[in-house]
Amino acid sequence: MLKKIFSLSDKGAKDITWGIVCMAVHNVSVLLPTLLLLYVCSGLLSHFWSITPDTPSLFLCWGIALLLLLIIFFVYKATYNKTYLAAYEESANTRVALAEKLRKLPLSYFGNRDLSDLTSTLMDDTATLEKTMSSNIPQLFGGIISSLIVIIPLFFFNWKLSLSMFICFPIAIVLLAASYKVSASANWKNRNAKLAVSDGVQEYLEDMKLMHASPKAEAYRLGLEKKVRRVVRTSMLDEVVVGVFLSLAYNILRIGMALVIINGTAMLARGEIDIVTFLLFLFVSSQIYNPLTNIFFNMGEFFHSLVSASRIKEIEDYPSQEGDPTVQLHHYDIVFDHVSFAYNTQEVLHDVSFTAKQGEITALVGPSGCGKSTLSKLACRFWDVTQGEVRIDGRNINEVDPEALLGYFSIVFQDVVLFNDSIYNNIKIGKKDATEEGIIKAAQMARCEEFIEKLPDGYQTVIGENGKTLSGGERQRISIARAFLKDAPIILLDEATASLDPENETLIQEAIGKLIKDKTVLIIAHRLRSVEDCNQIVALKQGKVEEIGTHAKLMEKKGLYQHLFELQRKSAEWSLTI
Numbered sequence: 001m002l003k004k005i006f007s008l009s010d011k012g013a014k015d016i017t018w019g020i021v022c023m024a025v026h027n028v029s030v031l032l033p034t035l036l037l038l039y040v041c042s043g044l045l046s047h048f049w050s051i052t053p054d055t056p057s058l059f060l061c062w063g064i065a066l067l068l069l070l071i072i073f074f075v076y077k078a079t080y081n082k083t084y085l086a087a088y089e090e091s092a093n094t095r096v097a098l099a100e101k102l103r104k105l106p107l108s109y110f111g112n113r114d115l116s117d118l119t120s121t122l123m124d125d126t127a128t129l130e131k132t133m134s135s136n137i138p139q140l141f142g143g144i145i146s147s148l149i150v151i152i153p154l155f156f157f158n159w160k161l162s163l164s165m166f167i168c169f170p171i172a173i174v175l176l177a178a179s180y181k182v183s184a185s186a187n188w189k190n191r192n193a194k195l196a197v198s199d200g201v202q203e204y205l206e207d208m209k210l211m212h213a214s215p216k217a218e219a220y221r222l223g224l225e226k227k228v229r230r231v232v233r234t235s236m237l238d239e240v241v242v243g244v245f246l247s248l249a250y251n252i253l254r255i256g257m258a259l260v261i262i263n264g265t266a267m268l269a270r271g272e273i274d275i276v277t278f279l280l281f282l283f284v285s286s287q288i289y290n291p292l293t294n295i296f297f298n299m300g301e302f303f304h305s306l307v308s309a310s311r312i313k314e315i316e317d318y319p320s321q322e323g324d325p326t327v328q329l330h331h332y333d334i335v336f337d338h339v340s341f342a343y344n345t346q347e348v349l350h351d352v353s354f355t356a357k358q359g360e361i362t363a364l365v366g367p368s369g370c371g372k373s374t375l376s377k378l379a380c381r382f383w384d385v386t387q388g389e390v391r392i393d394g395r396n397i398n399e400v401d402p403e404a405l406l407g408y409f410s411i412v413f414q415d416v417v418l419f420n421d422s423i424y425n426n427i428k429i430g431k432k433d434a435t436e437e438g439i440i441k442a443a444q445m446a447r448c449e450e451f452i453e454k455l456p457d458g459y460q461t462v463i464g465e466n467g468k469t470l471s472g473g474e475r476q477r478i479s480i481a482r483a484f485l486k487d488a489p490i491i492l493l494d495e496a497t498a499s500l501d502p503e504n505e506t507l508i509q510e511a512i513g514k515l516i517k518d519k520t521v522l523i524i525a526h527r528l529r530s531v532e533d534c535n536q537i538v539a540l541k542q543g544k545v546e547e548i549g550t551h552a553k554l555m556e557k558k559g560l561y562q563h564l565f566e567l568q569r570k571s572a573e574w575s576l577t578i
Helices: 002-006 010-029 032-049 057-103 105-109 117-155 159-166 169-206 208-213 217-251 257-271 275-317 372-379 402-406 423-428 434-447 470-484 501-515 549-558 560-577
Strands: 334-343 346-356 359-365 386-394 409-412 489-495 520-524 536-541 544-549
Touching: 002 010, 002 117, 002 275, 002 346, 010 057, 010 117, 032 057, 057 105, 057 117, 117 159, 117 169, 117 275, 159 257, 159 275, 169 217, 217 257, 217 275, 257 275, 257 372, 346 372, 346 386, 346 520, 346 536, 346 544, 372 489, 372 520, 372 544, 402 489, 409 470, 423 470, 423 560, 434 470, 470 501, 536 549, 536 560, 544 560, 549 560
Parallel strands: 359 520, 359 536, 409 489, 489 520
Antiparallel strands: 334 346, 334 386, 536 544
């Protein structure tokens, strides 16, 4: 059950089972000194009340105490290893497993989730489960087992005093169940409020430049402050709701100790029990409520962790992109066969059909939002089509493992992603087994050397988060260098030279001309003059193919392409006039 709820691995489930067992043994072991104390007290009392004194040996008592101390130490050590250390290892494995799972999900999944939400799941929710697995679950179930081990023999020993001790237990259980019902919604409200704050802080930091220039910066800050205050309210509500019920259960449960004293005194006065039995129940009642109380408080934490567990399980249960990793492709025509695609329920591509042939350059053009970038992402299976097929070498790419498929693609998108690492390693991402000579050659082809030579550590210069120390053009050139290094048979270029100055754009286009020889090339272009020499131009409008042909043929048709081309020409002439 726990394995299913918390998405545990086989080893994690086994470790947590042993952790529960060890915790139960530990709870019982810490009661053993109570029995020693009872033995000493009964011996001392017999010295005064018995005809034959039965005073326990001092050396025997010290020997037993030392033995009990060693038992408790070794049991605690085993408990620590099987709870905390095992939980930390399982938490690390959970984070890695989640990262692997996210890597295999289609990009459509990320379109429906905020980055801060996913980050919170990877960090906060896993940390919550780490605490739950390391302490709450072992203490909860270990406490239940150890309590039963103690309670059951007590009922055989004297059922009247045992009943007095635990008569309030059912009431405490009812209160605990009520706390779960009431706190479930409060837990989710608190979690959602924290997510809203996390999302707001991230947005605030990302848009800091805009905030400084906007007259509404103060209003946005006040809105963020309002979200923070809401977290305070929901957190207090969450704590109060759970705390009230648990405190009531805790205090009602401990009424049993008073009942043991009252009933035990009466039974002792009537001669129904002896002093040793009375002392036994007094000592046990002073100790037994600690694990029982821990059960209640850990049950509250357990209920709270179910929210995090459900969020992690949502990612685990989301369908991954699957495929055969052994498929080998030898011909690289990309066939779009009656392809349709929708973001959630909004369809953005409608019955698109064309072929991007190997050895040719196919350009995708059209107004913003017509589906150009979406088509390129469908080609490399960042998303899966809603209807129709995308085929390479006659194989439906949905049958190919996504990572194996991406091995055939070199991609340069307009939105460049760089890592907080050296330039050398950022280029090497394009090909993990690349040589230093190959990396330097790719950088030279992408015109990177002219700015790398000016950096203090050259290729080993760390460029910051997403290359924040570089200009847009420099970041773009590193991305192009990756494509040169990979040298894959299919190339996707999404405005690859958009951030470059005219001189570097010309030089890189010449280098790209060498790169694309005998390969399948799919170009997304906004500046139509850059695609005049393409073998095929696909003009899109509102997610549909409007025209297909060469530049000359499409200009003759005087349709969408000719209209867009003339608009850009007039805009360029107007800019030159200014």
